Amino acid sequence: MVKGLSPQEARARLNLIGRFLYDARAIDLWERDTKTLPWIFRRLRRKYRKFAQETIAPLALKSDSDPHQIDVKEIFLKAAREGLETELMPYPIGTGNPIALAKSFLLGPILKAEEFCAACAGIGLALLAHDLGIAPLFISGDPKATFKWMRRIYGEILNGEPAIAAFAITEPEAGSDAEETLGASRARVGCKAQRVKGGWVLNGRKVFISNGRVAKWITLFAALEGEGMESWTCFLLDKSMKGLSVGRSERKMGQRAADATELVLEDVFVPEDRVIGPVRGGWAINRNVLNYSRPVVGAIALGIARGAFERCLEFCHKHRLNDRPLVSYRYVQLELADMLIKIQAMRAMVWQAARYKIPFQTAGSAAKVFCSDMAWEVCNQAMKLMEENGFLHCHGIEKAARDARLTQIYEGTNQINRLAVVEGQLNAEFNIPDFYED
Amino acid sequence: MNIVEAFARTAKIFAEKEVSQGKAPQVLLAKVQELGFFDKDYGIWSLKNLGETALASYALLKELAKEDASFALMVHSVAINNQLGTYVALERLAVHLNGKNDVINLPAGEVLTDFTAFELVPRMGLKRCRLIRIEGGKTKEKIERSKALLFTKIHIAGICAVALGSAEKALSIAKRYSEERYQGGKVIKEHHAVKILIGEALKNIRISSMALERALENLRETPMTDLLSLWEHVRPACANTVSNCMQVLGGYGYMEDFGIEERLRDALTLRGLPPTGKRLLILLEEEVYG
Numbered sequence: 215m216v217k218g219l220s221p222q223e224a225r226a227r228l229n230l231i232g233r234f235l236y237d238a239r240a241i242d243l244w245e246r247d248t249k250t251l252p253w254i255f256r257r258l259r260r261k262y263r264k265f266a267q268e269t270i271a272p273l274a275l276k277s278d279s280d281p282h283q284i285d286v287k288e289i290f291l292k293a294a295r296e297g298l299e300t301e302l303m304p305y306p307i308g309t310g311n312p313i314a315l316a317k318s319f320l321l322g323p324i325l326k327a328e329e330f331c332a333a334c335a336g337i338g339l340a341l342l343a344h345d346l347g348i349a350p351l352f353i354s355g356d357p358k359a360t361f362k363w364m365r366r367i368y369g370e371i372l373n374g375e376p377a378i379a380a381f382a383i384t385e386p387e388a389g390s391d392a393e394e395t396l397g398a399s400r401a402r403v404g405c406k407a408q409r410v411k412g413g414w415v416l417n418g419r420k421v422f423i424s425n426g427r428v429a430k431w432i433t434l435f436a437a438l439e440g441e442g443m444e445s446w447t448c449f450l451l452d453k454s455m456k457g458l459s460v461g462r463s464e465r466k467m468g469q470r471a472a473d474a475t476e477l478v479l480e481d482v483f484v485p486e487d488r489v490i491g492p493v494r495g496g497w498a499i500n501r502n503v504l505n506y507s508r509p510v511v512g513a514i515a516l517g518i519a520r521g522a523f524e525r526c527l528e529f530c531h532k533h534r535l536n537d538r539p540l541v542s543y544r545y546v547q548l549e550l551a552d553m554l555i556k557i558q559a560m561r562a563m564v565w566q567a568a569r570y571k572i573p574f575q576t577a578g579s580a581a582k583v584f585c586s587d588m589a590w591e592v593c594n595q596a597m598k599l600m601e602e603n604g605f606l607h608c609h610g611i612e613k614a615a616r617d618a619r620l621t622q623i624y625e626g627t628n629q630i631n632r633l634a635v636v637e638g639q640l641n642a643e644f645n646i647p648d649f650y651e652d
Numbered sequence: 653m654n655i656v657e658a659f660a661r662t663a664k665i666f667a668e669k670e671v672s673q674g675k676a677p678q679v680l681l682a683k684v685q686e687l688g689f690f691d692k693d694y695g696i697w698s699l700k701n702l703g704e705t706a707l708a709s710y711a712l713l714k715e716l717a718k719e720d721a722s723f724a725l726m727v728h729s730v731a732i733n734n735q736l737g738t739y740v741a742l743e744r745l746a747v748h749l750n751g752k753n754d755v756i757n758l759p760a761g762e763v764l765t766d767f768t769a770f771e772l773v774p775r776m777g778l779k780r781c782r783l784i785r786i787e788g789g790k791t792k793e794k795i796e797r798s799k800a801l802l803f804t805k806i807h808i809a810g811i812c813a814v815a816l817g818s819a820e821k822a823l824s825i826a827k828r829y830s831e832e833r834y835q836g837g838k839v840i841k842e843h844h845a846v847k848i849l850i851g852e853a854l855k856n857i858r859i860s861s862m863a864l865e866r867a868l869e870n871l872r873e874t875p876m877t878d879l880l881s882l883w884e885h886v887r888p889a890c891a892n893t894v895s896n897c898m899q900v901l902g903g904y905g906y907m908e909d910f911g912i913e914e915r916l917r918d919a920l921t922l923r924g925l926p927p928t929g930k931r932l933l934i935l936l937e938e939e940v941y942g
């Protein structure tokens with residue numbers, strides 16, 4: 215230790231004002247960052263962490279190696295009992311704190327996503343995809359959606375039912391096309407809605423739907439018969455509907471606790487009051503849901519990276535190389551510092567996205583792309599640092615890497631999200647109107 | 653046809669016909685033996701003809717790895733065993749080692765006996781072969797330093813070849829997919845974003861194979877720094893390649909059916925074999941200064 219020169223010792227020599235202006239406290243970053251938040255969010259952040267550590271973390275490795283042994287519905291109900299699955303529904307038709315929602319729509323979900331996914335991104339996704347499924351009800355601005363359907367779903371959850379929701383836009387022939395303007399204009403739409411007396415009849419397939427297997431409620435988008443995606447309309451389906459069935463659940467690389475499932479619609483009758491927002495309003499709702507959800511994906515990536523960092527740090531403390539703790543090597547410290555810097559930058563990015571009163575395309579996509587790329591890098595750094603221990607399942611690092619890789623794909627691939635930044639911002643900044651064609 | 657082409661062609665046919673069927677490793681290893689690839693004088697990594705067989709072995713391992721990186725790694729390990737009479741470990745990590753035998757720990761060249769063998773399971777990738785960590789043990793003897801260094805180079809080159817073969821196959825899957833998948837009103841290979849992914853993957857593969865082939869032309873003389881540099885460069889480059897390929901397939905790439913996710917797990921596992929990362933860079937620097 216260099217005597218007298220450390221920040222703490224040096225600070226001690228200053229007068230009161232000098233000491234006040236010089237923060238040399240050795241506090242962990244989580245606490246430091248939490249203290250910067252408004253009081254409501256500070257409380258929420260602690261609550262999310264507690265739930266993540268007590269309920270999610272102990273199941274993380276098992277949910278990855280043996281996802282069928284994990285009962286997602288049970289975890290959902292546990293979270294619901296703490297009010298964590300109805301936060302997008304403002305009090306009194308949910309547990310969403312109206313003051314918190316008024317301050318920032320996104321900060322709550324972002325804090326939740328980081329904490330849950332630091333513990334396990336698979337379980338985190340299952341719990342967060344429910345919010346995604348609920349989001350159209352809220353974002354459509356449709357009073358019926360709020361006062362009828364949200365209230366009903368909240369009631370079911372209050373009654374102890376696992377009324378899980380899912381959000382379904384992706385189709386076999388329309389993945390990126392469901393997430394991007396030009397693609398949508400040329401998409402081969404598969405899911406169609408035909409008007410009939412008293413409602414609509416839906417046919418088609420959706421794929422890769424998170425929670426598709428366990429969900430009761432599905433906000434699903436379909437085009438009107440004979441029209442393209444500009445006619446997309448949002449429908450609220452429930453699994454009891456005749457003709458709606460569950461197809462294959464994918465075997466995927468990571469985030470394995472959450473299912474990604476095909477939904478098959480064969481002449482599903484959907485009553486008129488299940489249309490969310492206006493007929494032909496679906497494309498707008500979809501785009502805006504993505505504006506709200508992409509920063510949350512950024513936060514999922516942030517959580518995964520932080521979880522990997524924490525586990526790697528612990529490993530470096532415990533593991534010895536040539537009879538010295540790994541963490542005592544300078545090259546290890548340098549790598550850890552680099553990972554921490556990236557995590558700080560990720561958090562700055564998602565918290566910044568949450569500061570905008572109303573989320574918008576550029577902020578959402580930028581946060582999603584940056585954080586998912588960084589999470590992949592951080593997990594890879596951790597893996598390399600831990601050498602052969604990095605690829606062993608028991609340390610949770612290789613799982614984090616597999617989980618992180620998905621954040622570069624869903625909610626629009628990072629390529630499509632970059633196009634969203636082009637569309638959202640280049641025109642606004644530099645008046646480049648023809649940003650569409652390659 | 654020269655020996656490199658002969659090895660590559662036979663291996664390609666064998667890999668596509670037999671390895672891709674997922675047959676048991678023991679059955680496949682017996683077939684490799686039958687094909688003469690484990691011949692001490694003319695087989696994989698034969699010291700007698702290393703000038704010729706190094707490139708041929710590289711080509712062969714790549715072909716096998718296109719179908720199954722785990723199996724290619726087994727073949728590589730058994731071939732070295734055939735040459736040395738003993739399995740090798742790099743920094744105490746061995747592939748397909750029979751736990752009862754002695755093992756030569758590279759690059760120190762010490763023959764270890766009475767060690768404890770830990771199988772590294774469950775792990776991310778290379779799930780069909782055994783990866784063993786050796787702990788404790790006694791040093792029975794030391795092999796010649798020049799021999800130990802040569803086999804360190806061979807071991808490194810072989811593992812890089814496996815990583816490269818698997819990445820090449822990932823690229824061919826991604827290319828084919830990009831010619832068939834329509835999004836944005838055209839086949840996706842026509843989008844700049846996809847061209848960039850594939851272009852970068854191709855660049856990684858070309859640089860890695862050129863450098864590796866150059867090193868293999870005269871492996872005995874190639875300095876250790878070159879091999880360590882390749883060890884540090886090729887494996888991450890291959891992992892990045894496979895990751896790009898996964899991105900080309902979008903959500904489908906993330907699912908088990910298309911074979912990309914397994915290749916990515918294999919590539920990341922290969923990349924994790926020690927030494928790796930910053931520690932490897934430090935070893936490299938120390939090598940430079942002797």
Ligand SMILES: Cc1cc2nc3c(=O)[nH]c(=O)nc-3n(C[C@H](O)[C@H](O)[C@H](O)COP(=O)(O)OP(=O)(O)OC[C@H]3O[C@@H](n4cnc5c(N)ncnc54)[C@H](O)[C@@H]3O)c2cc1C
Nearest residue numbers: 383384389390422424625626627629835836843899902903
């Ligand atoms: C585990 C998982 C969970 C998911 N959960 C949900 C969910 O809950 N609900 C839901 O609706 N969807 C969900 N998805 C779908 C996800 O959003 C899509 O996978 C994603 O949008 C990409 O679509 P795709 O897989 O069809 O890839 P494709 O669209 O086929 O893309 C293939 C490649 O082409 C590129 N590309 C395509 N179009 C263009 C273009 N116009 N310009 C440039 N490049 C282009 C892409 O970037 C990518 O590299 C999930 C996916 C996964 C893997």
